[in-house]
Amino acid sequence: MSARSELASPPARARKAAGTSQATVLYDLPGPRARRRNAIIGAVAIVGIAAVIAFVAYRFWATGQFEARKWEQFTYKAIQRELLAGLWATLKAAGIATVLALLFGALFASARLSDKWLLRAPATFVVELFRAIPLLILIFFGYYVPLQYGWPLPKMWALVIGLTLYNGSVLAEIFRAGINAVPRGQSESAYAIGLRKNQVLRLILLPQAVRAMLPAIVSQLVVLLKDTALGFIITYPELLFVGKQIGGRLTFGLPYVPTYLIIAAIYIGICGMLSVLAWWLQRRMGRARRTAAGVVPIRDFGDGDAGPL
Amino acid sequence: MNEFFRVLTDNWDLYFKGFSTTVNLFLNAAAGSLVLGTLLGAMRVSPIPALRAFGAAYVNIVRNTPLTLVFALLVFAVPKLNVNIDYLPTARIALVVYTSAFVCEVVRSGVNTVAPGQAEAARALGMTFDQVLRSIVLPQAFRSMVPPMMSVLIAMLKNTTIAAGFSVLEAGAIPFYMSERGEPQFAVLLWITIGFLILIIPLVFLQRFLERKWAVAR
Amino acid sequence: MRITRMAALAAIATLALAPAACGKEGTPTSGGGNASGGAQSDTCQSSGATFTPATDANVAGSPAFQKIKSAGKVVVGVKFDQPNLGYKDAQGKRCGFDIEVAQYIASKLGVDPAKIEYKEIASANRETAIKGGEIDYYVGTYSITDKRKKDVSFAGPYFVAGQDLLVRKDDSSITGKDTLKGKKVCSATGSTPIQRVRDEGLTEPENIVEFKTYSECVSQLLDKKVDAVTTDDAILKGYAAQNSDELKVVGKPFSTEKYGIGLPKDDKALRDFINDQIEAAFKDGTWQKIYDGTLGKSGSTATPPSLERY
Secondary structure (H helix, E strand, C coil): CHHHHHHCCCCHHHHHHHCCCCHHHHCCCCCHHHHHHHHHHHHHHHHHHHHHHHHHHHHHHHCCCCCHHHHHHHHEHHHHHHHHHHHHHHHHHHHHHHHHHHHHHHHHHHHHHCCCHHHHHHHHHHHHHHHHCCHHHHHHHHHHHHHHCCCCCCHHHHHHHHHHHHHHHHHHHHHHHHHHCCCHHHHHHHHHCCCCHHHHHHHHHHHHHHHHHHHHHHHHHHHHHHHHHHHHHHCCCCHHHHHHHHHCCHHHCCCHHHHHHHHHHHHHHHHHHHHHHHHHHHHHHHHCCCCCCCCCCHHHCHHHHCCCC | CHHHHHHHHHCHHHHHHHHHHHHHHHHHHHHHHHHHHHHHHHHHCCCCHHHHHHHHHHHHHHHCCCHHHHHHHHHHHHHHHCCCCCHHHHHHHHHHHHHHHHHHHHHHHHHHHCCHHHHHHHHHCCCCHHHHHHHHHHHHHHHHHHHHHHHHHHHHHHHHHHHHHHCCCCHHHHHHHHHHHCCCHHHHHHHHHHHHHHHHHHHHHHHHHHHHHHHHHC | CHHHHHHHHHHHHHHHHHHHHCCECCCCECCCCCCCCCCCECCCCCCCCCCCCCCCCCCCCCHHHHHHHHHCCEEEEECCEECCCEEECCCCCEECHHHHHHHHHHHHCCCCHHHEEEEECCHHHHHHHHHCCCCCEECCCCECCHHHHCCCEEEEEEEEECEEEEEECCCCCCCCHHHCCCCCEEEECCCHHHHHHHHCCCCCHHHEEEECCHHHHHHHHHCCCCCEEEEEHHHHHHHHHHCCCCEEECCCCCCCEEEEEEECCCCHHHHHHHHHHHHHHHHHCHHHHHHHHCHHHHCCCCCCCCCCCC
8 A cells, every 4th residue: 555655656746737646647747738728628617517506506595595584593592502402412422432333343353353263253243244234224223122122212322322333343344454454474573572462462463553544443433423414313313303403493484405504514514624634644644654554545445435324 | 933024024015115216226326326426536537627626525525414414405405496306316316416426536546546657658658638547547447446336335225225214215214114004123124134135245245256356366 | 734724724614613602692583584474483482371280199000100200200202393283492492282281291290391301203103102111101293093002092182183285375276185196295204194195095105205394394395396295284274374475274174183192002090190181171271271372373263172081
């Protein structure tokens, strides 16, 4: 991985010209004619995109989405408190699930890395199973099944259980890949100088693996945070559910559109910051020569990166 | 145990309807997001800054929005644009809009795995951007793209369950109807799980097979 | 360089979220831009009936009551989006006919109505929630049906409604339940009305639209994505009253919906006790007072129904 990214560095001059490093591999520095052509295509594209945005904005305006009464309620403290309460519920569920998923992941990753078949096999089964079940169904299990046996679980825990099982399983795979990314020679030489198994793990493998895994972990946590939005389906009062309540008030002309736009902005803001953190970590890790382990690519954990489920 | 099987046989109509809608959603949305995602991926590596910026903005906005919210916006905001789309097509569009951001990223990182020397050699022969992409880079990038692409598609298959909250009777909506029918939810959910395993396991095996096959060839 | 730019972006994002911390006190009323519907206050107002908790409440032989008594509070399942029935306003205050019935019963069980813990339960999950003990009782336009009696039991009925249709005001093509063929009909997942539409084949299966809440259906109706919203007239009248410029109720009820209070199945003692309390409310005028102050505001009158004990 690190070797590849080094190779991929295009000439500095080209990088400067194009802004991004990958893009320049595919085309020459544009000459005057190409520049003109690119400018024309670019202008057409900008006009096209602007036209679409303008059309959407116009229709929203024409159907009264920007009407004062649909937005006015957001200037009131009562509504802001509602939104904040929803945000808090989202962050609380995400926070608890993050801690539990990290523990779950660590536990099952170590079981999968064990040399004992009896530990490895069930752990593999569990991890593969929970990665294959849609998160929504896991949340339903958490909500309906305890109820069926007369043991009601607060909705938040139904959500947290679902999030933990799914994201924990994905994290277990990330951890495993991170440990495996440390070259074999390292653990072999560690064993050769007489370190015990847990010393090898603790002193040699983990410190390097953690650096390698960090970006992938953070981006999985973004997925987890977004997934809390599924709580609305079991009426857990998270951000989206609160949005449904606010948007469903007929006295304000059913302001679903303004409300969902505001909620989208909040999600994009928070997840965006986490994504930037992941991206920054990846760059940092990729640059650091101190670790022998290649960075675990964020994208390779497809199940996780394609989002909610 | 008999009770467990009865849940399936008594409600076979619902399971069949639910899972066929799920498969329908999956196939349509998969085709759609591969096309749109590849297009976006091409934008992101293109020489035109405006397109690159648009691709990047699209990916970053969509990827940081919960799919549920994408659904909600499509169901409640799109009618304001004076277009009337039925609920099943709306669900397809929502899945395409969301998944293509991930497909785009797979395409982009796939392109990056091709040794730069190859593209440079092609350019030295005087090939244009789309010739380089079409004849040199994509055919090779394709191999490294297949496993992550499969992951994206598997995730999308599971994502189809979110349509349950937006008036589409697919597998994820089955529990609502079963609650109405008074069936034991544990059995109901187990059967749904089994249904998804039946759909997903072959995809996972295909993915691992392709991964192994092409990992050697590299 | 890049990092500082990202940090700056993050800072801007934080700033953009920051204004959420300040705002006007009080409750919003639908003021400016009165394009549709009469201006109505969103603020919850109670009917004015007061419920003092009974000090000597006792229901012999009721496990549910023992649970309530030892907990010192009751957990009640309700709806939150039905004007004048079960509604939650922007202040988080709840009001409506069902809410006050729930409060009345809580007071008779010896619990201060202020100590009620409300839970919003989706229509499709009501039986599961009562059976599983997630809630102590449910008051939320819950129709008594034989099918449901297999899973839960009902006190009441405390109100009788009928299934009706809500349509756009300019739509004259829908005049009753037999004119629904080929029209898109929306209702809440797991509700009795949508089951009736399905069972009686009032419209084609592919034209049945289901959402979690009725407000979502109403939004789709105004957007012309569905042609009718069907549920009980009591609920629909509340929506029509809030947006009389664009919505109307067809006004030909085609069913009898008896609203009951959902209770755990085998708790006959509690059921009898609550029935007694409802009967008392019928007689001493409490019921009428609650009705006039809540549902009556949707523009109709009603008299107490007769109880169905079993």
